[in-house]
Amino acid sequence: MPSVEDYVARIEGTCGEEKDIIVVFKYDKKDEAIANILKKAQLKNSLSGIIFELAFRDISFRVYSSGKAIFRGIKSKEALNNILAALLL
Amino acid sequence: MHENAREKIARFIKAKEPAEIVFVRGTTEAINLVAYSWGLRNLKKGDEVLVSLMEHHSNIVPWEILSKMNGFTIKYAKVNNDGTLNYEDFESKFSSKTKIACLSHVSNVSGVVNDVKRIAKVAHDHGALMLVDGAQSVPHMAVDVKDLDMDFLAFSGHKMLGPTGIGALYGKKELLEKMAPFQGGGEMIKEVSFSQAKERCDISWNDPPWKFEAGTPNICGGIALMEAIKYLEKISITEVLKHEKQLAEYAVKRMRECSKVTLHGPADLSLRCGIIPFSVEGLSSHDVALFFDNYGIMIRSGFHCAQPLHQVFKLQSSARASFYIYNTREEIDRFIEALKEIEQV
Numbered sequence: 001m002p003s004v005e006d007y008v009a010r011i012e013g014t015c016g017e018e019k020d021i022i023v024v025f026k027y028d029k030k031d032e033a034i035a036n037i038l039k040k041a042q043l044k045n046s047l048s049g050i051i052f053e054l055a056f057r058d059i060s061f062r063v064y065s066s067g068k069a070i071f072r073g074i075k076s077k078e079a080l081n082n083i084l085a086a087l088l089l
Numbered sequence: 090m091h092e093n094a095r096e097k098i099a100r101f102i103k104a105k106e107p108a109e110i111v112f113v114r115g116t117t118e119a120i121n122l123v124a125y126s127w128g129l130r131n132l133k134k135g136d137e138v139l140v141s142l143m144e145h146h147s148n149i150v151p152w153e154i155l156s157k158m159n160g161f162t163i164k165y166a167k168v169n170n171d172g173t174l175n176y177e178d179f180e181s182k183f184s185s186k187t188k189i190a191c192l193s194h195v196s197n198v199s200g201v202v203n204d205v206k207r208i209a210k211v212a213h214d215h216g217a218l219m220l221v222d223g224a225q226s227v228p229h230m231a232v233d234v235k236d237l238d239m240d241f242l243a244f245s246g247h248k249m250l251g252p253t254g255i256g257a258l259y260g261k262k263e264l265l266e267k268m269a270p271f272q273g274g275g276e277m278i279k280e281v282s283f284s285q286a287k288e289r290c291d292i293s294w295n296d297p298p299w300k301f302e303a304g305t306p307n308i309c310g311g312i313a314l315m316e317a318i319k320y321l322e323k324i325s326i327t328e329v330l331k332h333e334k335q336l337a338e339y340a341v342k343r344m345r346e347c348s349k350v351t352l353h354g355p356a357d358l359s360l361r362c363g364i365i366p367f368s369v370e371g372l373s374s375h376d377v378a379l380f381f382d383n384y385g386i387m388i389r390s391g392f393h394c395a396q397p398l399h400q401v402f403k404l405q406s407s408a409r410a411s412f413y414i415y416n417t418r419e420e421i422d423r424f425i426e427a428l429k430e431i432e433q434v
Contacts, residue, residue, distance in 0.1 A: 014375045015391030016399075016406025022375065047434055050383045051376075064379045072373075 004084045007033040011080070014070075021080060023069045030067030037063055037087045059083060091308045094315035095298070098257050101318050102223075102242065103233040109265065111258040111298040112311055116224040117147040119243030119258035120191075122301060123220055124151035126268040132188055134160035139182055139190040139217075141166045141174055142401055143201070146394040148191050148222045161188075168401045171355040172199035180211050187217040194226035198395045198409065199354035200337070200364030202226070209238045218264070224248055228321075228413075229362050230330045234259050246310060251317035255310030258301075265297035274303030321414075329414050333363030336412040336421060340365055343425045349432040353402055363412035366393075369431055374408040377431060384427045386420075 010024040025033040034052075041054040041061075052063045061071040074080045092107070099107040113119045128151075132138065138152050142165050156163050164187075166179035174192075183190070190212040195202050209219040220241040226232055227242070228249030234242055241264075245256040260268075270277050277300050279293040294300045321329060338358055344350050349370040354361060369377050378390035389409040392399050399407065410424065 014373075014406070015394075016374060018373050018375070018405050020373060020375055022379070045434070047430065051380060051434060053434070062376060062379075064383055066379070066383045068379050068382070070373075070375055070379060 002089055004081060004088055007036075007088050008084065011077075018072065021071045021074055023071065023080075023084065025067040025069070027067060033067070033088055034063055034065065036089075037069070040087050056083065056087060090315075091306060091311050094311040097315040097318050099259075101322070102227065102259055103235050104259055105235065106262065108296070108298055109259055109262050111260065111265070111301045112306055113243075113256050113258050113301075114254050114307070115245035115247070115256035116145075116222060116243045119241075119256055120147055120220070120222065121151045122258055122271045123241050123243075123260070124155050126271045126301065127218075127264070128152070128155050128189070129159065130269055132156075132159050132161040135186060136161040136188045137182075137184065137186040138163045139166060139179070139187055139212075140164070141179060141192050141203075142168045142397045143172065143174065143196045143198070143395065144191065144193055144397070145197050145222060145224070146396070148193060148220075149397070152191065162186075165397070168398060170401070172196065172201050172353065172398070172402070173355050173360060174201070174203050176204070176207065179208060183211055183215045183217065185215065187212070187215050189218040189220055191220045191222070193222040193224070194232070195223075195229070195362050195364075196395070196398070197225050197364070198366055198393050198398050198407065200225075200361035200366075200411075201355060202230075202360060202362060205239060206237045209240075213238065225362065225364070228329075229326075229333060231326050240264055246314040246317065249314075249317055250320060251314040252310055255307050255314050257314075260297075262297065265301070268297075268301075270294055270303070271301050272303040276306070277301065277303040324414060330362070332414060333412050334358070336416055336418065337361070337363040337365060339418055340410060340412070340421045340424070343421060344428065346425070347428050347432055350428065353404070353407060365410045366407045367410070368404065368407055369428075372431065372434060374406040376434075377408040380431050380434070381424075381427055384423065386424055386427060 007029045009026045012022050014020040041056040045053040050065050063069045095107040095110045098110045164182045167175040205221050212219040218240040221239045223242045223244040227244040242259040247253040281290050281292050351368045353366040374390035391406045
């Protein structure tokens with residue numbers, strides 16, 4: 001049974017007042033992670049296949065083809081895990 | 090070779106002798122060493138420590154922690170809106186209560202170069218000491234501790250082609266001699282003899298700098314730092330600064346082509362080194378950094394461990410481009426191409 005941990009290498013809070021959260025995907029799973037996310041989230045904008053500006057439920061976030069995503073407005077670790085589970089699995 | 094490294098570092102910053110160089114893990118540990126070895130025993134209620142608002146957290150937090158322990162006051166000198174130091178405010182805050190002034194030589198956010206010699210003179214006129222955070226100056230410009238008359242200078246190896254986990258604290262020998270050890274253990278003692286009568290150990294400290302170097306030293310780090318210095322000397326540190334300034338001037342000129350980019354820091358580039366803080370309209374600094382990451386371009390984003398300065402700039406965070414000897418104009422052109430794409434987001 002796949003889990004969020006299969007895809008995510010690290011989650012870190014950004015340094016700055018924005019309090020965004022950066023999710024770093026595992027290198028060997030990043031393409032699969034991004035493909036899963038693009039299937040489920042609503043694509044609002046994309047730039048040269050490098051940045052994907054997305055929306056899912058009431059959350060807006062960006063995914064980068066280098067294998068990172070930046071989420072804003074997430075209130076707790078549990079809420080982030082729920083979002084990631086819904087997007088990745 | 091470890092002691093050769095100490096000698097090389099001493100000569101690099103024009104210290105009087107190698108004994109004035111203490112090996113530490115980096116700038117942060119060097120400042121903490123001064124705070125705990127000197128500050129803990131010399132600062133008391135009624136005393137004042139002067140710090141600027143442009144400091145890295147490593148030159149703020151140790152003093153705040155110590156202030157809560159010893160009850161002295163910390164006074165923060167203002168920074169102008171363009172990131173330059175407000176010298177009048179800094180100098181007006183000195184009094185007979187001031188025991189030490191702590192100032193970065195170069196801001197790690199704006200690249201502003203501070204006139205530490207001027208502040209050191211005012212500090213000494215008031216009987217205070219001068220501690221300089223040289224993390225962003227020693228790797229980039231010629232630093233002469235005697236000419237600048239600083240009492241302490243802290244810097245790191247990893248910002249000057251050396252490895253992480255090694256750095257140095259310069260301290261005037263007469264000060265280091267009076268200071269108590271920072272950590273206890275082997276190497277920092279001359280003798281530990283058990284007294285049967287007292288049922289305690291009598292301990293005598295080693296001479297400086299070894300008094301401050303408890304435990305097995307980072308020998309590899311010290312030697313690697315020496316080699317890094319040799320490499321910089323081969324190029325010439327004045328050429329390093331010249332190269333960085335040329336790159337910064339070119340980068341700023343090209344960045345001004347970008348309509349959504351706001352540059353922070355003084356417009357007069359002669360006041361700063363090769364560090365360029367900036368923002369892109371509508372994007373957080375982290376978005377900007379992640380975007381550049383896709384192009385193999387690394388910049389820094391966030392507060393850069395200098396939150397008070399971001400409050401001065403009224404910024405939630407900033408992106409920062411910085412240059413060193415290995416960067417080229419072609420890389421700046423690539424950086425600008427990527428920046429122009431970011432503007433389209």
